[in-house]
Each structure stands twice: as C-alpha cells, then as structure tokens.
Amino acid sequence: MRTNLTTANRLWLFAIIAILGAASIGVNGVLTISSSSKTTHNNLETIQLKSKNLLAIENAKMNLLLQVKAFKDALIRGNDPQNYTKYNAEFKQHREAVHEDLVEAKALMKELNIGSEKIDELALLHNQLSDRYQSALDKFDTKDSNSGQKIDLMVKGIDRPALAAMDTLVETSEKEYGTLITEQISFLDETSQSALSQSLAICFTIVLLIIVMALWINRNVMSQLGGDPAYAAGIVKSISEGNLTTAITLKSDDKTSLLAQMHTMQIALRGVIEQIRDASHSLVSSSQQLAASSHQVAVSSTLQSDTSATIAASVEELTYGISQVSGSADEAHQLSSNARDASSSGAIQMQKNITDIKNIAQSIQEATQSMHKLGSQSEKIYSVIGVIQEIADQTNLLALNAAIEAARAGETGRGFAVVADEVRTLAEKTGKSTAEISDTINMIQRDTKIAIGVMENSASQMQPVIDGVDATGMAMREIEDGTRQVLDSLDQITMILAEQSKASNEVAQSVEESAQLNKSNSEAVNEVSTAAHHLKDIAQSLIISVQRFSI
Incomplete structure (x- = not known):
C-alpha cells in the first residue's frame, strides 16, 4: 500500500500515537481516581458518621453500665451518708450522660437517613429504668444496714431489658459499621481492579498500535530505501568516489526505491x-x-x-x-x-x-x-x-x-x-x-x-x-x-x-x-x-x- 506520508510525518504520527496512549492512560487514571475519590469521600463521610454514631451508642452503653454500677454502689455502700450522696450524684450524672449519648446517636441516625425507632425504644426503656432506680434510691435508708438488700431484691432484673436493647443496638451498629467498611474496601478493590484492567487494556492497545506503526514505518522506510540504510550509504559513497562498477543488489520487483533509482543513475552515468x-x-x-x-x-x-x-x-x-x-x-x-x-x-x-x-x-x-x-x-x-x-x-x-x-x-x-x-x-x-x-x-x-x-x-x-x-x-x-x-x-x-x-x-x-x-x-x-x-x-x-x- 502506497502512501504520501514522508518518513518524518510517519515518525510524528508514531510519536502522536504514543503521546495519545500515555495521555489516555493518564486521563483514564485521573478520571478513575476522581470518580473513586468522590465515592470514597462520600463513603468516608458516611463511615465517619457511622463511627460517631457507634461511638455515641457505645458511650451510652458504657454510661448505662456506670449508671447501674453507681446504683449498685449506692445500695452496697450507701449506709455512709457521704457515699450515698456521692453515688447518687454519679447515678444522676451517668443517667444524663446516657440521655445525651442517645440524643446524639439519634441525631446522627437522622443525618444518615437511618430510622431511630430503636433509639427511641432504648431511650424509653432507659427512662423507665432510671425512674425506677431513682425511686428505689429515694427509698434507701442509710440507717438500715439491710436496706440495700431489700431494694436490690425489689429492682432485681429490671435493668435487663434496657441492657439487652442497648446490646442489640450496639451489635446492630457494629454490624452496619463493619458492613460499610467491607463495602468500602470492596469498592476500592473493584475500583482499583477496574482501573488496572482499563489501564492494561489501553496499554495493550497502545503497545499493539506502536508495534503496528513501527512495523509499518520500518516496512515503508525499507521499501523506499530498497535495502538496509548502511548498505545504501555504502553505495552512495562508492558512486561519490567515482566507482561506477559496484553491483547494486535489488529485489526482483523493485523499480521505485532509492537503490533502484541509484542503479538507474549509475547506468546513466x-x-x-x-x-x-x-x-x-x-x-x-x-x-x-x-x-x-x-x-x-x-x-x-x-x-x-x-x-x-x-x-x-x-x-x-x-x-x-x-x-x-x-x-x-x-x-x-x-x-x-x-x-x-x-x-x-x-x-x-x-x-x-x-x-x-x-x-x-x-x-x-x-x-x-x-x-x-x-x-x-x-x-x-x-x-x-x-x-x-x-x-x-x-x-x-x-x-x-x-x-x-x-x-x-x-x-x-x-x-x-x-x-x-x-x-x-x-x-x-x-x-x-x-x-x-x-x-x-x-x-x-x-x-x-x-x-x-x-x-x-x-x-x-x-x-x-x-x-x-x-x-x-x-x-x-x-x-x-x-x-x-x-x-x-x-x-x-x-x-x-x-x-x-x-x-x-x-x-x-x-x-x-x-x-x-x-x-x-x-x-x-x-x-x-x-x-x-x-x-x-x-x-x-x-x-x-x-x-x-x-x-
């Protein structure tokens, strides 16, 4: 196939294809990274909110346990008025902390577009438990050494529903958080794998095009020269030195190459x-x-x-x-x-x-x-x-x-x-x-x-x-x-x-x-x-x- 492209134009075309290939790889990488970065940023924001929500729920659980512990300490050591006052104050403090943690968790769930029914149920159970605990503490007699045991028997087991609901909420939040982390990791893996596949496909295509272009340029250049450039240079040097007897080796159908024209010129000279x-x-x-x-x-x-x-x-x-x-x-x-x-x-x-x-x-x-x-x-x-x-x-x-x-x-x-x-x-x-x-x-x-x-x-x-x-x-x-x-x-x-x-x-x-x-x-x-x-x-x-x- 004949073409009007010069050797310089072919080399420029070769360079343009290589540049376009590199640019394609770069653009694809940039687009992939940009898309992945945007998705990852959104997912990380969600993970961050989930993490805060999980932390708020775990804090609420910890404060609930501390609240129960303060109640137990007041029953056990409350015969001392100072201890009673101390543990009663701690009980109230942890009750308020649980309430604040649940409010924060509810707000985060709304921001995450997650239903807060379980938070409301837990808050209701916590308020009921706290009210019953507070009522029991109000009945505590610091002078009666058996008052603690009596009250303990009276409130025995009332904390289980609240704690069970709290554990369920924590477990659910942890699962959701783990699932989100897993999804993000999977997304990153898929994104990297997709980017790698696209890059490999583009690289393979570019390499294939470069090989085809190299073979095409080599074939056209060799066709125009009619032989190896060093051989053509040797023939030109021989003619320039006045030796017109040098035999020029040509292909059987070669009539238009540089060596063929040099052979014709040699005969004419x-x-x-x-x-x-x-x-x-x-x-x-x-x-x-x-x-x-x-x-x-x-x-x-x-x-x-x-x-x-x-x-x-x-x-x-x-x-x-x-x-x-x-x-x-x-x-x-x-x-x-x-x-x-x-x-x-x-x-x-x-x-x-x-x-x-x-x-x-x-x-x-x-x-x-x-x-x-x-x-x-x-x-x-x-x-x-x-x-x-x-x-x-x-x-x-x-x-x-x-x-x-x-x-x-x-x-x-x-x-x-x-x-x-x-x-x-x-x-x-x-x-x-x-x-x-x-x-x-x-x-x-x-x-x-x-x-x-x-x-x-x-x-x-x-x-x-x-x-x-x-x-x-x-x-x-x-x-x-x-x-x-x-x-x-x-x-x-x-x-x-x-x-x-x-x-x-x-x-x-x-x-x-x-x-x-x-x-x-x-x-x-x-x-x-x-x-x-x-x-x-x-x-x-x-x-x-x-x-x-x-x-």
Missing part, C-alpha cells in the same frame, strides 16, 4: 562518462586536424601574399609601360606634322612602341593567370573554412550534450558542466572566426573575378592596339601619304592608353585590397590555430577528469 570520453578523444583528433588545416591555410595565405606582390609588380610595370606609350603617342602626335622629315625616327619609335605594347599584353596575360591562381587558392581556403565550421558545429553540439548530461548528474557533474561550457564558448568563437574568414574569402573571390574581368578586357583591347601598330609600321613606308591617318591612329592610341591606365590603376587597387585581405586571413588563421590548440588542451583535461570514474 556510465553512458554519460563513456560518451564524454569518446567525445573527448574525437575532440582531440578534430582539434589536431583543425590545427593542421589552419597551418595549411596559413601557408596558402603566405603564397597568396607572394602572388599578390608579384601581381602588384606586374601592374606597376604595366602602368609604367602605359605611361611610356602615352608619352610616345603624345610625341608622335606632336611630330606628326614633321612625319615626312622624321619617318625613319618614327619607324624606329613605332617599332619600340610595338615591342612595349607586346610586353604590356604579356604582362596583362601574366597578371590574368596570377589572378586565376588567386581565385583557385581562395576556393581552397573556402573549402578549408567549411571543414573548420563543420568541426566547430560538431564541437558545440558535443559540448551541449556534455552540459546536459552533467546537469542531469547534479553535484557530481558540476566539473563536467564547467568544461563543457568552456568547450562550447570556444566552439562558438571558432564558428564566428570561420564566418569572418568566409566573408573575407568571398570578398577576395569577388574582387578577383572583377580584376580577372578587367585583365581579360584589357587583353582583348590590346589586340586592336597591336594590329593598329602593325598597320602603322606597314604604313610608315607611305607616311608621307598617310599623315592624316597616323594622326587619327595616334588619337585612338591615346584614348585606349587612357583607358588602360585607368584599368591598371583599378587592378593595382584590387591587388592592394587583396593583400590586406590576405593579411586579415593570416591573422584569422592564426587565431583559429590558437583556438584549436586550446580546444585540444580542454579535451585532454576532460579526458583526465573522466578517468577518475571506473566504468
């Missing part, structure tokens, strides 16, 4: 520790791979920087060549009016221009090839960044899982939670760095494509220039007839050279931006490499932490 250990080894491998990839990206960035420097030099040479061609075109334009006189010089200069233009075309072609290589290197960097981002996401997921499992482990997994949070922070930082690198690479690729387009456009525009220069060379033999055509060609060359100069400046600017991006890329890769080493250290620390657990 084993799985968590195994996952953390495997994840830590994977994290070490991933961090090593990330460090190697970062090194490769750094080498590629260095090569890209060298390529950018070469492109910059080529563009500088291209700009210089365009400047020279522009100057030559100006000179040709200025000297076109004297072309006939300077045809030989013009032919030589034209041949030089042809050579310079071919060099420019060659430089543009080389620059275009370098930009293509830059684009290929950027693609490689982008793929490496993708790998880094994937590793960072996996690391963040592993750290989140480790944090969840550590939170489930409670106080034991607090160290794991700190390590998992540090790994997750590092993974987020790595993800942000790779995102920044990816954006930078995208900008490099975009600018590289623009530069390649410009280079290809410049190369395509150089061919007409070469063709025009060749035509100009062929026309040098007819320079006198084609001066106007030369001037027109020079104007076209000047225009094209201006465009080429602008294009070369744009290429130079793009190369400069590419160099800056390469620098940023190199710094980001260094940060990724540092983060990878830090991640490796954290993974190794995590491995050391889980090694304290025996699974």
